[in-house]
Every structure is written in structure tokens, then in C-alpha cells.
Amino acid sequence: MNPLEEALAIKDRIVEWRRDFHMHPELKYEEERTSGIVEEHLREWGYRVKRVGTGLIADIGDGERTIALRADMDALPIQEENEVPYRSRIPGKMHACGHDAHTAMLLGAASIISDHIDEFHGRVRLIFQPAEEGGNGAVRMIEGGALHGVDAIFGLHVWADLPSGIIGIRDGPLLAGAGIFRGRIIGKGGHGASPHQTVDPIPVAAETVLALQTIVSRNVPPIETGVVSVTSINAGKAFNVIPVEVEMKGTVRFFKDEIGALIRRRMEEIFDGITRAHGASYELSIEELTPPTVNDPKMSAFARRVAEKYNLRYGDVEPTMGAEDFAFYLQRVPGAFLTLGIYNEEKGIIYPHHHPRFDVDEDVLPIGTAMEVALAREFLRG
Amino acid sequence: MNPLEEALAIKDRIVEWRRDFHMHPELKYEEERTSGIVEEHLREWGYRVKRVGTGLIADIGDGERTIALRADMDALPIQEENEVPYRSRIPGKMHACGHDAHTAMLLGAASIISDHIDEFHGRVRLIFQPAEEGGNGAVRMIEGGALHGVDAIFGLHVWADLPSGIIGIRDGPLLAGAGIFRGRIIGKGGHGASPHQTVDPIPVAAETVLALQTIVSRNVPPIETGVVSVTSINAGKAFNVIPVEVEMKGTVRFFKDEIGALIRRRMEEIFDGITRAHGASYELSIEELTPPTVNDPKMSAFARRVAEKYNLRYGDVEPTMGAEDFAFYLQRVPGAFLTLGIYNEEKGIIYPHHHPRFDVDEDVLPIGTAMEVALAREFLRG
């Protein structure tokens, strides 16, 4: 069995699925229709399916080893601006990150694997998860048992920064860890003409914003990566009333957990020290949403060998500061998150992820399916 | 005629007027009821009355010289918290700055002057103005002719920072000049994880806020007075979107016009330089609302002599950073703005102006009336 030939043979079905999902986007944790369609096919093809909310854990085959393949199914609250026949039919919702393609490709792989199950010497687990976009659906799937007995896991993401058809494989950190924070600098309000009777929180917040810059400029090692962005600062409404407090929000990014911890510690120290300096107080909550997505070098090396063996074009891919909840799987099980290039100027597929004109070069879909089939086959070869 | 005896003789009426006004507060430029009552009395007492909106210009007597006396009539959008029989009957409105007392005292003076008009060797002009609170009603009155032919002007303000019954008289600046500003720091928005693709306006605004501190700490001469308060700073709502711009508001205060000009020039330079430093741009509008209220030393000396002569207790009074539109009259005509102490611990009259429990020690009302009558009588004595 040649995975790419098999995938090309069912390309029309994969494209059809993708377009159907694209026309019917569903936001995080609302993936009823999508998961219903997927489940129906999987059961038909002999998969043992377990539901976890709107997510699915589907097993086929048996043996000592288990490989998991994962796709995400949720769409985004974006109004599509593409003029294509398969344009989103739901106002204000759009598959602008390619999860429609991910689901369709894995569905194609499911079909091929089912057809050739005796060539897979172990168990294949497919994870169709909800809510990758801001919902950490991966965590729910893990709680639902998605990684139980799993020896390795792979995910595949269409990638606007790679030329169409290239599989991007990277060792180590690929996507950033992300946290959000909310801070309050609490002073004492009063009249704008009498600052001495207040603890004016606005200069204190200004000093805090500037002190936060030193985390990246002075504390994060230069060869490591960190981002601290204050994205929102709000205080006061009137022209002559010094407000009681300033509210700040923002995001932090990092590729290593220890850098994330360093950033959190430094933020706490800075809020503490600067407010003390001025007789103000503070509240600060920093919530880690997603850890960094870190590929196991053995697993990315394995993926390169698989691509080599099956004549699938591959290359390196740059890390980016975006975050992915696939990171949660990789915290627990060896694996790799791969990317699949879709950038195609000729076809006008040039828009970044989350853009209202984002689209996927559908010629890559069989390549993604083939890679998934090939990874499973080789991994279970032992 | 002894002004204080005359005033004490009609104390009950003055108190009654004040309480009536207190129970029926009217916000700026809505002083219909108040001005209607005042006008009715003035006409009855023989004054020649001219209406300027809800304001009144009322003349009596004739001669070479004219002295103007001014009261303001507007209330504030504050919910009264005093439990007194004359408590405000209008929810959310309150005479929390004593303009009810100012109007009542001048009405008392009007009555006495009218009764003894042959002892006044010139013309007395009474100005009952609207909208002192944030409305610059004085400017409308001046435009309406209030200062036409006027040789000197006096105003009297009840004063919570002086002991009850003392007339506070100061040479030079008594109240501050005030301006408001509105600034925008305009950068380039983007994703919080990709600051390098943005011009993040938040650190630029932080630097601007701190640079603005140096106007007072470095540029205003230490023995002069200046205030620059950023009272509002607003930018962004989301956790991971760097906003396009930061909006700032605030107030400036000063006792001399050249300090006001210095502050404005420095603000412009700071917004310009700091935004240039970061490839951002800015908008800044600084509006001077009110000039400093500066007493003519000859007029304050005159007021001291009058108080001395008529056995009215007086003393010095500290300048404050508040602003008063009486300043506009003093820009054009010599005069003085006097204060009348109302602070009385025994009576529980201890709350500052604009406080929901602000009240006036009514025993001072005849003193204010007497001082006004005396100022007019002495000034017109020639």
C-alpha cells in the first residue's frame, strides 16, 4: 500500500468533506454537526468510538503499541470574505485556521487505515477534538482518556508560512507557551488639582509598564524567547478626577516553561516593588493558558524518516509565537506537531491564519492524509 | 446706617431665601426658578434688571462710579446626604458649593442697599450669574454687558477652610488657572505575541506620562505653582491585541498665565518628542478653561480697610488649586474675590466643598451681606 496513492485516490472525498465542514463552521464546544458526521463515518469503517463532549476518541486495530493522530474541528468567530462556492454559510463564523482541512485529512486517513488495517501492527487512535481556539479542548480530551495507552502522538497543521505541499518538521519548540494576565494598580483617588491628597495610580502604572519591558530586555536570556505585552490599560474617565486604580491586561509568550516561570516571577516582583515605591497596592493574576508546543527530537526525526521513505516533501519550519493546545498532549506523551505548507501565490492563497480571506490549497489535502497514514504504519511497524 | 446691624435685622429672610434655594437646586444654565425669584425681588426693590439667559444684571443708583457685586446661582449634580429640614428636594442635585448662600447674601445686600440708596454715591450693579460650575457663566455675563461701565468688582465665596465668620482676603492669586487636555498616542496595532510588527502605543504612553512629571519637577520654577495631572488613560480591551492608540485626558493648574503657557509648550514638546522616539504620532488639544483668579492688591487692601472700619473680622486665606470663573471678571476690571469662613465643628459643618454632606453655617450669612453692603458704600464714597 502506498499512502500517497491511496490518498490521491480519495482526494475528491477529502475535498468534499473539507468544503462541507467549511460551509458549516461551528465555534468551540459547539461542534455537534461536524463531530456527528465524523462519528458516523468512523463507526461505519469499524472504529471503536468514544464521545467526549463534542470530541471523539476512535480506535482501530490492536497490538502492543498505540499511535494517536489528532485533528481539531472548531471554527472562529470571523466573517468570511472569500468569494468561493464553499464559502461559510454561517454569518460571523468561519474556518479561518484550517481545522476543516485537518478534520477532512484525518477522516481520509481513517478511511485508508480502515481499508488496510492488517498492514498496521498495533492500534491506531484518532482524536477529533473540539475547541482548539481559546478553549483548550485538548485538556478535555486528555481528561476523557484520549492518551490512555498511547505511545506517540502526531498532529498536523496547515501552514500559511510554508510553500504549498511541503511538510514542515521541527525539533524542539515550534509554538509558544501563552499566558494572560490581569493587573490592577490601586492608589487613592481625588481631585486632579490636588495630587498630594491622592496616590495617583497613573504614573505608578506608567512606571510598571516600563519596568515590565526589562523582563525581556534584561532578564530573559538573549538566546531564549519571551514576550510580555501589556495590551490594555484603563483608568479614569473625567478630566479632573484622579482615579482610584488602573486596570491592565496583557499576554506573555515563551518557548520554555522555565522562561514562563521567570516571566511570572519577575512580573510579580515588579508590581510589588513599584507599587510599594509609591504607597500603592496591586493585584495581579497570571493564568497560563497553554504550554509551549515542544516536539520530541526523536519523534521529529522519525517523522523526517517517514516523509523521506514515502517521498513526501519536507523541510524545516520556523517557530512562531502563536500557541496550540496540542502542547498539552506533548507534555504527557512523546510526539511531534507537524505543519503542512499551503502558501500558493498562483491560487491567491496568501492570507495569514485568522484572516477573513484565509483559504487552504486543497491539493495539499491528500499529502496530509498520506503523511498521517504513513506515520501510523511506520510507527506500528515496530 | 450700620451694614452689619441692617443685615442682622433681616437675617431670617436671608436664611429663608438660602434654604429655599437649597431645597430647589438647579444645575448650570437651568437656573430658571432661582433667577425668577431673585428678579422678582430686585424689580420690587427698584432695580433696573437686564436678563442674560438665566443670569441677571441689576443696577440701582447713579453717579460717576460703579461697583459690581457678584453671586453665582447654580448647583451641582450631587446627591445630598445631609439630614436637615432644608435638604435638597431634587434627587441627584445639591447646592454643595454654597451658591445658595451666595445668592441669598447678595439678595439681602440688594434689599439693604435699596432701602438706603441715598447713602450710596454712585451706581451699584448686582450680577447674579449662572453656571459657575464648569460652565464659565461669567463669560456669558460679560458678553451680555455685565462689566460695562464697572470700576471695580467683588465676589464672596463661603469657605470651608476658614473658621466660621472670618472674611479671608488675599493679595494676588487666590484660585488657580485651569485647563484640560486630551491627548492621543497613535501607534500601530497588532497581535500581542508579535510586538515587532506593531508600534505599541502603551509603553510610549507610559514614557509620556513620566516625561510629563518633569514639567512640574524640572520646568516650573520651584517658587511658582503648577499641576499637570493625567487623570485618564485608556487603551485596548483584549488580552492579546496590541491596540492602535492610547487616549489620555487630564487637567493643568497654575497661578500665573506664563506658567500656564510654559506647561502647554512643554506638553506639546513632550508628546512630540516621545512619539517621534518610537515612530508613533500624537494629537494633543489643551483648552484653557479658566484663568487664575488674581486679586488686585489695591482692591484687597481696600477690602481690608472696609472690614476694619465696619468691625468685620478678617484674615489671610491660603490660595488653593481650585478654579473660579470670577477670574474672567478680574481679567477685565480691578477687584477682589473674598472668602467667608463657614467651618464650624460644633455645628458639624466640617465637610469640604462638593461633598454630599457639605453645609453652610447660616450665622455667617448676615456677615457676608454686611460686607457686600459695606464694600459698595465705601467704594462709592469716592
Add this chain to the structure above:
Amino acid sequence: MNPLEEALAIKDRIVEWRRDFHMHPELKYEEERTSGIVEEHLREWGYRVKRVGTGLIADIGDGERTIALRADMDALPIQEENEVPYRSRIPGKMHACGHDAHTAMLLGAASIISDHIDEFHGRVRLIFQPAEEGGNGAVRMIEGGALHGVDAIFGLHVWADLPSGIIGIRDGPLLAGAGIFRGRIIGKGGHGASPHQTVDPIPVAAETVLALQTIVSRNVPPIETGVVSVTSINAGKAFNVIPVEVEMKGTVRFFKDEIGALIRRRMEEIFDGITRAHGASYELSIEELTPPTVNDPKMSAFARRVAEKYNLRYGDVEPTMGAEDFAFYLQRVPGAFLTLGIYNEEKGIIYPHHHPRFDVDEDVLPIGTAMEVALAREFLRG
């Protein structure tokens, strides 16, 4: 006896003394020659003289009350640039603040008082002190008993900001309180390419400098006066070594002790908080050199009456941020520090104090002498 007539009669001698002192300037605590000449005259005229180092305490007359008059004798380490016959003969030293005139005027007064001692109904004490310039000679004189039994004290300073011949008299603060500080921000040094292995003290010092600006801009009441100047900041020498620490120096100024205390407290809080925010530590010493020079309003009123009575021209004088150790006398005994205008464009006497071309309009010398004589005579009149 008319003090001004008496003084004019000995004008030549006063000028001669002043020129002699001017040609032979002596720095702080080195006033051997000057005090020697003064002492010789005083003894000759019948004064009871006590030496305190290079200072002199000289009494004459007796009675229930004692008035002290003070002059300072020290010069400055400045190279004179005036081309006058009485130019300083000591290279690098100059009477650039008028203490030569102060000494000469008081010597003139001493002579007149001695001549007419029966018109002074009490004791006159003359204090000729060393080291006003940075030496707090006043403190040594006080420790030496200069204020023992003194009921009132007056000092007189020639004043470049007043027109020649005018005596400037002010109630309350005339000269500032002054302190100096020395701060160290202690981080952890290292290589400039590896900031993450250091605690870089330079950004911490930068934040501290900016936070210090908020003391004056936010904490000192706008109608009060305060100055906090970081005048020196030093750290590091190499291009690629992050230094261990930053050293800062500076001065603070204020007109009221409570403002001085506020500044000190805020400085301590700022150094503490900002260094904590960055894991650095600090040392800060703030030394109060001189308290504010605050005139007793009764004593300045007395001085005005004296000037009025003896037809000496007087007026108001603006406070300045300079400091004077006369403040130490005024902390302990009622009194006033008066100024004597010397500004005279026609004569080219236009340079500020401490300028290499500073000079004194010698026509004012008898006026100063006369005022001193008159103060003593009137004070002792009872």
C-alpha cells in the same frame, strides 16, 4: 541721633573696611585676618568680646532685653574677574557673596552704637560668624553661646535681585531648607552581552530617577515648594561590562520642615520599592544641611515699622531656593533675615551672587548700617 545721618557720616570708613576685606578674602573657618581686624575695633570701642574659633560674640550695653545682629565673614573659592582697584589679591578666592559688605556694615553699626550707647536701653550683641558658605558656622556660634540671653536676632544680606538701596522684608520663609543625598543602587555586575546573568543597576537607577520626579509633581502640595535634583549619576567605565552599582548624588530644597520630611520619606520609599522590583538593593543617606530660613512675622512687621520710622526705603522680596545658615538662629530665637538691594545697572552691578563678576553697590553700605542701628535702638526702646 539719626541712624542714617550717622552712617553717612562714616561712609568712607565703611567702604574702606569693605574694600580691605574684599582684597583679602578668607575661606570658611580661615577668617583669621578678618576677625582680627574686627576684634581690634570692637575692643577699642568698648565691646565685651568672646572668641569662638574665628568667630566673635561682642556685647555692649546692658538691660533686660538683648538684640543680636549678625554678619558673616567668609569668602568663596572663586577667581574674581572684576577689574576694580579693590580686586581680590588672593588668587582663587573672592568675596562673591557680599560677606565683606556684611562685615563692614555691622562694623559701622558697632561704631555708631558705641558712640551713642546711652540711647540703647538694653544689650546689643554683635555676632561676626565664620563659614556661612557650606560650613554652618552659625551652628558653631550657637554652640559657643551666641544666642544665650538673646530676645531677637536680625541679619542683613546684600541682594542682587533687588534694586539698589531697597530693604527687602518678607514674612515667613525667605530662603530654602537644603539637604544633600547620596544614593547607591546595588545590582550584580556581569558581561554586557549577558544581562540575564546580572542585576543591571542602570535601568533600575533610571527608573529611580524618574520615580523621584513624582515627589515634586505628585506628593508635594502644589502651593508648597520642593525641589529634588539628582545632580550626579555615575556607573561603569567599560563598553561591555555591566557595573555592580550606580552612585547618585543630589540636593533637596523646601520651605517647610514638614515638606523636607515628606521628601525624605518618599525618597526612602522610592529607593526601596524600585530596587525591590528588580532584585537590587540600595543605600541612601539624606543629610539635612540647613533648615529653611523662616522670618517671624512679628519681627518682619517690626522691621517694616523701623524702616518706615527712619525713612529707609523697603519693600517685599521674593523667596529663593538658596539656603542660609541664619536659619539655625531663627529656629531658636525670634527674628528676621532682611535683604538689601544692590542691583544697579548704571554701575554695572548686575551679576548674581557667586558670579566671578559679582560686586556690591557701595552706596547701600550706610543704609545697611543705619538699618542695623535703628533695629537695635527701636527694639531696646521696650
Add this chain to the structure above:
Amino acid sequence: MNPLEEALAIKDRIVEWRRDFHMHPELKYEEERTSGIVEEHLREWGYRVKRVGTGLIADIGDGERTIALRADMDALPIQEENEVPYRSRIPGKMHACGHDAHTAMLLGAASIISDHIDEFHGRVRLIFQPAEEGGNGAVRMIEGGALHGVDAIFGLHVWADLPSGIIGIRDGPLLAGAGIFRGRIIGKGGHGASPHQTVDPIPVAAETVLALQTIVSRNVPPIETGVVSVTSINAGKAFNVIPVEVEMKGTVRFFKDEIGALIRRRMEEIFDGITRAHGASYELSIEELTPPTVNDPKMSAFARRVAEKYNLRYGDVEPTMGAEDFAFYLQRVPGAFLTLGIYNEEKGIIYPHHHPRFDVDEDVLPIGTAMEVALAREFLRG
């Protein structure tokens, strides 16, 4: 011929050379003794030697292709603290960065290559350069013709961050580009009590230091590397004199030239904007000392194959922010800069480069020699 066997056979000589150089360290551009010894050997072994100052360009063999191997010879102005028989005999000078080992290893390679010249099918060029430490000796050598006709170049640096004996090989940037800057913020000096009469350059410098932090925190892309360190800030000496100017020094680091250019542009904009904001002016000179040391991926891949073939242990090595003038060779000719691990806890060889107790595990010397021989042999194999 087996390079490692050959190298082990002459290990004693290599160690002897290294110890001799170690005992006689010479600072940059003073490498007379060292280069003399090297030259003598090279001539003896048949090399065609050209002198460039204290540097040597030595060729052997002939053919279509030329490979260059480079060692640096200079020592550091550091006082050695090791207690070893071969301790530096020159007070205040020390081979604290291993250039003694580099020279000895390449001399060993020279000897082996000479012995087996017929196995090298092309020309081998050895570059013994002066002044790697802060002298950019590489530039002089290039100007002297060192790269004329060279097809590839390799350098080898002993490396305290790698376990002893491992050859560290990296694709792309290994060492940082480095620049130094010198800035002056020029205000207007004056008395510390009169800031309003000055343009106080110290708060302006403080704002500049903080604004510079935003280059790394906001402008450099998070996945790229940049350092901007202000390492020196100096202004003022007195407690009460606001100085005219602040002088700053520092270093910048980067792995890509475009990041270096970005940093320079942003620094210029920041000095310009911040000084404009305060009516100050500035001077800023930024000098690029060394470009980033960037290995050609084909050449590092070649080095890996060579190590593999000759059974020399190799691995990856982390980039560091240090700078190396080998970068100048790599700007012009393909090549790679390799590292050779020397960290050995058992032997107490644990101190970082430039430390007074830095030392080299001499057991690695034949490995370095072997790698150099092997690189030349394989490269010239064609």
C-alpha cells in the same frame, strides 16, 4: 593515515607547545615570540610563509582547491590564578581564552599535514592570526591576503560549555555580532536648587535608558536575538550642580545583520526623540566591531561528515552572545567555526573563558589537531 592516531603520536609535543605559549602570553598585536616560534617550525616543515605584522599566512601543497585553517595567538590582560607548573610567567597577562591551545593544535596539524602532504590533493593554508581579543586581527589578515584563493575556511575554539573531547558543530549563527556605542545627552547646567533655569540632562538620560529597553522588548522579533546594554552612565560630581551633560556607553549584540541595523536605527530615533522632548540635544556613535559568526550549513554538514568518518565525537552546541572576529572570514568565504569541549569536572576544568582560573583539558589537544587534519584531507579529496 589516520589523523587521530597521528595526533596522539605527537600529543607530547602539542602539549609542550601549548604550555610554552601559556607561560609566555602576549597581548594583541604583540605576538612576536609566539609567531616567531610558529614561523620557525612552519619553515622547517616546508611551508611557504608570509608575515602580516605578527600574523602568519602559511601554504603547503598545491592544486585546484584551497582550504584555510585558522588559529589565534593573543592572550588577555588577566592575572592568572591557577597553580600549575605552566602558569603564566608574565604578571597581568594570561592565555585565559585558550588561544595557546589553538596555536598548539594547529601547529600539530601543520606537522602532520607536512609529513603526509601527498595525501592532500590541493593547497592547505594555515592562518595564525594576532589580536582576536578586541583587535579584529582577522581584518588585518584578510587585508594581508589571507583569503586570497581560499575555497573554505575552518576555525576551532576550545569551549568551556561542552564536555571534554566533544566537537560542537552548529548551523547558522554561533556567535553574536557586536557593536559598541557612545552617547551624550547634552542639556544645560545650573544650580541644583534652580532646575527651571537648566535643561537637566539626568532625567532625560533616565528616559533614554528606559526607552532603549523597548528595542529588545518591542522591536526585535521575539524569535530573533538582540541585546542593548547601557554599561556606563556618567554625569556630574557635585551635590548641587546640575551637570551640562550625561555620557553613556554600552554594547549591542545580534545574530543577524538586519537586527543589528534595526537596533542602530532605533537607538538613533530614541536619542533624537527623547532629547527633543526636553529641549536637549545628543551625540551618538555606534560602531560595529564584529559581525555575527554565521556558519555555512553546507560547511557545518561537511564538518559533521568528517567527524563521523574519522570517529571524532561531535554534537550540537548552543549559540552564545560572545563575539569572534572569525566572523570576518565567514563574511567572505564559506566555512564553519567549530568548538571543542574542554569542560572536565574531575580535572577541575570548570571555569569560564576569561576567568583567572580558566584552563584547558590537554587531552583534547590531539582531537583538535586530528579534526583539523581530517577537515583538510577530506576537503581536498574533492
